[in-house]
Amino acid sequence: MEPAKPEAQEKILFVDDEENILNSLRRLLMDEPYELLTANSGREGLETLKRNPDVGLIVSDQRMPEMSGVEFLMQSRELAPDALRMVLTGYADINAAVDAINKGGAYRYAAKPWKDDELIQIIREGVTRHALQLENKRLTGVVRQKNEELKKWNAELEYLVQQQTVDIQNRNKSLAALNDRLKRNFLDTILSFSQLLELRDKTARTHSRNVAEVSKNMARAMMLPAEEIEAVAIASLLHDIGKIGFSDSLLTQDYASMGPDGRSEYALHPVRGQMALDAIEDLRMAGVLIRHHHESYDGTGFPDKLKEQDIPLGARIISIADFFDNSLGRLQVRNAVDIALAAVRKELRKKLDPDLYPFLEVQVRETYPNVAPQTDAIELELNYRDLREGMVLAKEVRSGTGLLLLGRGVGLTSKNIQAINRYFQIDPPRGNIYVLVRR
Numbered sequence: 001m002e003p004a005k006p007e008a009q010e011k012i013l014f015v016d017d018e019e020n021i022l023n024s025l026r027r028l029l030m031d032e033p034y035e036l037l038t039a040n041s042g043r044e045g046l047e048t049l050k051r052n053p054d055v056g057l058i059v060s061d062q063r064m065p066e067m068s069g070v071e072f073l074m075q076s077r078e079l080a081p082d083a084l085r086m087v088l089t090g091y092a093d094i095n096a097a098v099d100a101i102n103k104g105g106a107y108r109y110a111a112k113p114w115k116d117d118e119l120i121q122i123i124r125e126g127v128t129r130h131a132l133q134l135e136n137k138r139l140t141g142v143v144r145q146k147n148e149e150l151k152k153w154n155a156e157l158e159y160l161v162q163q164q165t166v167d168i169q170n171r172n173k174s175l176a177a178l179n180d181r182l183k184r185n186f187l188d189t190i191l192s193f194s195q196l197l198e199l200r201d202k203t204a205r206t207h208s209r210n211v212a213e214v215s216k217n218m219a220r221a222m223m224l225p226a227e228e229i230e231a232v233a234i235a236s237l238l239h240d241i242g243k244i245g246f247s248d249s250l251l252t253q254d255y256a257s258m259g260p261d262g263r264s265e266y267a268l269h270p271v272r273g274q275m276a277l278d279a280i281e282d283l284r285m286a287g288v289l290i291r292h293h294h295e296s297y298d299g300t301g302f303p304d305k306l307k308e309q310d311i312p313l314g315a316r317i318i319s320i321a322d323f324f325d326n327s328l329g330r331l332q333v334r335n336a337v338d339i340a341l342a343a344v345r346k347e348l349r350k351k352l353d354p355d356l357y358p359f360l361e362v363q364v365r366e367t368y369p370n371v372a373p374q375t376d377a378i379e380l381e382l383n384y385r386d387l388r389e390g391m392v393l394a395k396e397v398r399s400g401t402g403l404l405l406l407g408r409g410v411g412l413t414s415k416n417i418q419a420i421n422r423y424f425q426i427d428p429p430r431g432n433i434y435v436l437v438r439r
Contacts, residue, residue, distance in 0.1 A: 009033065009034065009035045010033070010034050010035070010056045010057070010127045010130070010131070011034070011035045011037060011052055011054060011055045011056055011057075012029070012034050012035070012036055012037065012055070012056065012057045012058075012059065012123065012127070013037045013039065013045060013048060013049065013052070013055045013057070013058045013059070013083075014036065014037070014038045014039070014059050014060075015038075015039045015040075015041070015042060015044075015045035015058070015059070015060040015061060015064070015069070015072060016038075016040070016060070016061040016064070016088070017040055017041055017061065017063075017064045017065060018061070019040065021061065022038045022040070025038075025059075026038070028116055028119065028120065029120070029123065032120070032123070032124075034123075034127065037052060037055065041064060041065070041066060041067065042060070042064055042066065042067030042068070042069070042071060042072030042075075043066065043067060045058075045060065045072055045076065046072070046075055046076065046079060049076055049079040049080050049083075050079060052080075053079060053080050054080075055080050055083050056082075056083055056084065056126075056127060056130040056131070056134075057083060057084050057085075057086065057123065057126045057127055057130055058073065058076055058080065058083050058084070058085045058086065059086045059087075059088060059110075059123070060072050060073055060076075060085070060086070060087055060088065061087075061088050061089070061112075062087055062088065062089040063089070069087050069088075069089070070087075073085045073087065073106055082130075082133065082134065082137070083130070084107050084126050084129060084130045084133075085106040085107065086106055086107065086108055086109065086110060086122070086126060087106045087109045087110075088109070088110050088111075088112055088114070089109055089110075089111065089112060107126070107129070108122070108126075187233075187234075190234050190237050190238065191209070191237060206396075206404065206406065206407035206410070207240070207325055207326070207329065208236070208237050208238070208239065208240060209237070210321075210325045210367070210368075210407075211236045211237075211239065211318065211321045211322050211325050212233055212236040212237040213367050214236075214321040214324070214325070214360065214363045214364055214367050215232050215233065215235075215236040215314075215317050215318050215321045216229060216232060216233040216236065217363045217367070218232075218317050218321065218356065218359045218360060218363050219232045219233075219314070219317055221359050221362065221363065222317075222359060224313070224314075227285075228285075228313075228314060231285040231286045231289060231314055232286075232289065232314040232317055232318065234283065234286040235285075235286035235287070235289035235290050235293070235314060235315075235318060236289075236317075236318045236321065236322075238273065238276075238277065238286065238290060239270075239273065239289075239290050239293050239318055239322060240269070240273070241272075241273045241276055241277075241290070242268070242269030242270060242271070242272035242273030242274075242275075242276065242290070245272065246265070246266075246269070250262055250265060250266065267294075267302040267303055268303075270290055270291045270292070270293060270294050270302070270303055271291060271303050273287070273290040273291070274287040274288065274290050274291040275287075277290065288312060289312055289314040289315045289318060290315075291303065291304075291315075292304065292306060292312055292315035293315045293318040293319050293322060294319070295307070295311045295315060295319070296350065296351045296352075297311070297316070297348075297349060297350060297351060297352055297353050297354075298349065298350050298351070300350075300351075308353075311353075316352075316353040316356060317356060319351070319352060319353075320344065320352045320353065320356050320357070320360050321360065321363075323343075323344060323347065323351065323352060324340050324341070324343075324344050324360060324364055327339075327340040327343040327344065328340040328368065336368075337364060337365065337368050340364075341360075341361060341364065344357065344360065345357065368409075378436070379394045379434055379435070379436055380394075380434070380435055380436075381431075381432045381433070381434055382432055382433050382434075382435055383432055383433075384420050384421060384424045384432070384433055385421075387412055387417050387420065387433065387435070388412070388417075389412055389413055389414055389417065390411065390412065391411070391412045391435040391436070392409060392410070392411050392412070392435060392436040393406055393407070393408055393409060393410045393412070393433070393434070393435055393436075394408065394434040394435055395408055395433075395434040396408045397420065397429075397433055398429060399423050399424075399426075399427035399428075399429060400427045400428050400429050400430065401427050403423075403427065405419070405420060405423055406420070412435070420433070
């Protein structure tokens, strides 16, 4: 920033007890743009400052009666604290000049007698310096004010940011809750789709749900990514959705007992299942798994004759869980799980992936603890309102219109008891529910 130029009519006070000195100073500065004030003594100079506290430059003689220049300058600081002070002194009074600087706050001194050009330059520099000091003081005040305003704005901004942060957090919580609800509704919708086939095929029982439970837990145990686990869970629930278009006779036949035409028709259901889901972008990955869940590890399956690692891992998981549940469904003996697992072992490296067997065995022994009949339990008929956690269903539970709700042998939890209560309000069955209770 360039030095500020002296303002017009800057006030300068000259204090000297010799009138001829004051007159000389007036003549010397008559052409300068200053307002000149004079005083014949220190006491008069103080009175002048009381009337003119805005004096910018004070020039005082040192040797004066009653009050020395140093004493005057010291007292003038209280009346005109922003003024610059200068002392005029003879060469013999150097010590007094030093006192004027140290005690009176003078910024410099000038010697008597002076040289006119030098004194004019000194006066100009003093006025300029005073103007710079006033401007600096003004700017410092502006900066202080702006800093206070900025501090206030920062506080207000911080408050607004905190409020917005709280609002965003609350919105995120609401969105997360809504997203969870949508996801639950989505999965419940998938479960409802899986039950459509059960309306047509009474032998299906809870097959899709059993396969989904085992497949999902296997995928978790194998530490697959969350996206793949979800795809496996959805695909396993809907893996037989392509069978809805089957005729009643084909729907109830075993694959081994089908003729060539029946087998050709049966082989289409994985592709139809994929096509049913392909229009929904979020289900396309599950559709691929449905397409390949009947591929065989040795390449003899359908529809694309894939083999080994070319078969998607999720499809191989669903395939082995599907085979186990179908094998178990025909058994009504206490060691049914062991017999079904033995059937699975016979198909390893042929239809099924041998690397998946250890994961399957762990999961089915946790998922099917109550499938076999319990000879040490008695069968009771209960109203659905009397169901309690830990009870085991002795017979499958169907709604009034025939929709299978839970299969025989399922252990009751608070969740499926709540589901039964809801279904019984919507589509009540004709009878009660049969459970097994240990003797």
